[in-house]
Amino acid sequence: MKNLWLVIKREYITRVRRRAFILATLLTPLGLALFFVIVTFIFSYENDEVQRIAVIDEGNLFEGSLADQQGLYFNLEDAPLEELKQQLGEGEDAYSGILVVPEINNPRQANFSATFYSDAKLTIDLQEVLERRIERGLRAYKMESFELDEQLLAALDTDVRIGSRTLTAGEEEEEEDTSFAGEVGAIIGTAMGFIMYITVFVYGMMVMRSVMEEKTNRIVEVVVSSVRPFTLMLGKIIGVGAVGLTQVLAWAILIPALLFLAMLLFGFDAEGAQAMAEQQGTAMDQAEAQAFVDQAMAGLATVNWWLVVPSFFIYFLGGYFMYAALFAAVGSAMGDDLGEGQALTIPITIPVILAFYIMIAALRAPNSSMAVWSSLFPLFSPIVMPARLPFDPPFWQVGLSLLLLIAAAIGLVWVSGRIYRVGILNYGKKGSFKQMWKWFFMRD
């Protein structure tokens, strides 16, 4: 027990103080924040270009007024087109373009075309803005000619949302879900599944490399004369796992903090966001945005955190132990040549990748039979089940899945330990599954 602790401590400390680890832990959030700042900058950059556009409104569609917007000024002109063309250019009073909106003949016409004269080619952004302006003008004009009431028209469209009520067994009262619960669940599920996927790969591989390193450096010969190979393997898995947890925790704190800081410093202001949204044609007014946030919060509140968080933690540990042990066994079978042994890792990586795709499918249909069976199967469950958790899967499924996972994790750690103990002291033979099979049955 004391030796296990010593091994864990060594594995943890020597990794955590490595420059590469510190850099990765600090620079990743910094890089993300920087990326965020740059993206914000790029989006806000377009705003400082000022364009003046002359509009010849032949049908008086805009009724004498056309509102300016950021970086875009409209002038309704009566002068003839040929005269205005002379004013096209770069200067202070010059126009960057002339929009000719012809008279409308028939209010029922479904197509309408206007012409834009300019020295430069019409940009997509500007085209969208102009088209939308004309559409709005046409709409107002048509409503007037058809004598339509704006309110009546608005009443035609109905916003339909389905509120789902989950009937939880044993619970009398039904909680009303907001329409957002599904989306929020999917986001949380994806995040958890993704974290599992990354963790298994990155830290599982780290365990494997560390086993190989000890074997090729022949340190293991010295160490196993003091520590049982199983203790050494377990200590390594726990130590590297603790390194992983440290990194994930550091990111969980640093990333939001730095993003928040970036927002404060580089003015990701509401106005900019509004402008951005407007440009993308998804303008959302203040009230709507507030409603969105409220619904999202309500969605978060409906998630059964008391189930999700502890189960995720167990899935995290179970999945990590299971795969890390397999990676350790494979690492012990590898020779000095990483490339040669790479084939041995394929049977481990395939279930991880499969589980990832099943997880994505499970998000769409959390109660499909594929989702249910995969979330019970231990090699898949650590990735698939966390994604289903926010959708309140039946309790027996979670329980059974956890039970199977824990049993499988213990079993696989034991099996890997048996392969590992022989593998680490075997230099000559090239590792193969046949060898590993033999090693498993070999007596101490």
Place this chain on the structure above:
Amino acid sequence: MTPINTETASILRVEKVRKEYGPKIAVDDVSFSMPPDAILGLLGPNGAGKTSLIRMITTITRPDSGQIYFEGQPLNSYHPTQIGYLPEERGLYKKMYVGEQLLYLARLKGLDKATATKRAKEWLEKFLLADQWSKKVEELSKGMQQQVQFIATVIHEPRLLILDEPFSGLDPVNTGRMREEIRRLRAEGTGIIFSTHRMEQVEEICQYIVLINQGRNILEGRVAQIRQDFREHRYQLVYRGELPTDLGDRYHITTAKPGELEIGLDPAQDSNALLHYLIKHNVEIQIFQEILPTLNDIFIRQVTQIS
């Protein structure tokens, strides 16, 4: 723990130990006992089963049958802390600091932190490596790494020390220093098993050998005794003056150089009679000695004879 009677029990006794790996018998009924006052040389060609045997002694693996006794007790999980093993295939954590590495390995052997620190510093000073404490192992020369490795093997003051090719990669100065330490440890009562292919080292260091070939113990005993047992009755004669003319008729001369002869005697012939004969003929004898076979000769003869 039952009290250990170190007075009577050998530090290590191997009794009919057998180990198979699949169809291959790595160790086949090997028995020997460490004499109390000698450094034991464990010899054998590559693949003879030495490493398999050592791994069982260090409790890394277990015998399929037979038993190993440590100071009279069957090996148990406490004994690894009493054994120091310097494997032939050895290494250190390259990225760890020298001091930290020694502490880690010492604490795995059961030392507390304070004792481990104190001893690590003492040993590094002894090997003139005190200023390397906070250097990374990879920054050290190969010879220095070897010495750090040796310190890690002995830092917990083991009762039994197993050294497999301890001098490989060391220059003569460091070899001498380490040999000195090995002698000192022996004098303090540490049981030492020394394994090597370098027979001249065995003759210098070991007083007792066990020769393993194809998993079997084929030769065992005190070095002096073994050399006597394998004597070929060859004598070296260095002389001045004229040799008797009929010497070649009476004795078998294997090599002849000016002033020096090598003579082979029949088992029936007596070396004293030869000496008398030479003196009678007024040969001035400077050196007259029996040429005993070297361990190297014996090793090669034994191993090739069997395989």
